[in-house]
Amino acid sequence: MQGKLIILFSIFFILSGCSGQEKKRPASESKTSNKKLLVSFTLNDSTININDRFNLWLANGIDTLHASIKGNELVLPDFIEKKDTGYTVGFECSGYKLHFSSITKRMIFSGQDVEWKFGVQNKALTNNYRGLLSEQEYKSGKKYNEIQFLQFNPLEEGDGIQFVNKIE
Incomplete structure (x- = not known):
């Protein structure tokens, strides 16, 4: 009698969905549904109000x-x-078109609230390049027409990462 109960219990347990298979996510539920991805745009050290006035795509x-x-x-x-072979992130705002390559899926879906900070520096070299140039590049006095950047700033924990395009 106990043997039959154990067998019946085992069959019920397996049939009730505890077979180790992953449950499928509903199609309406996005992987980032409860995490905020905030976007900002800085032009020559000034933050631009971009509410609803930018485009972003991933290729x-x-x-x-x-x-x-x-x-x-x-x-x-x-x-x-x-x-995941790496994505190119494209950002368009205020007449600027920025592209950053080799962005991994893990950077995009970090599992926490993140600010994606895009920016352009196109003034003559100033004292405030916020780590966009190495110390050696800065001291060399080399001039760039434009420096574009994308910074992923985690808002919960961890360090961020940045990508920089230097345009001569």
Whole structure:
């Protein structure tokens, strides 16, 4: 009798969904649904009000994914599950078009609230390049027509990362 109860209990346990298979996420639930992705844009050390006035897209090979914008917050589309070969992030605002390559899926979906800070410095060299140039580059006096940057600033924990494009 006890043997039959154990077998019945085991069958019930397996059939009730505890078979170790991952439950599928509902199609309406985004991987970033409860995490904020805030966007800001800095032009020559001045923060620009960009609410609803920018475009952002992610490209990986032939796939281009467009983000929805609500104020200065991004709502990213779900990604096609495939090998992460790196994404190109494109940002367009106030007549500027910025592109940053080799952005991993993990950077995009960090699992926490993050600020994506885009910026352009196109003045003559000033004392405030906030780590956009190495000390050696800064001391050399080399002039760039424009320095573009993207900083991922985690708002909960950890250190950020930045990408810099130097245009001569």
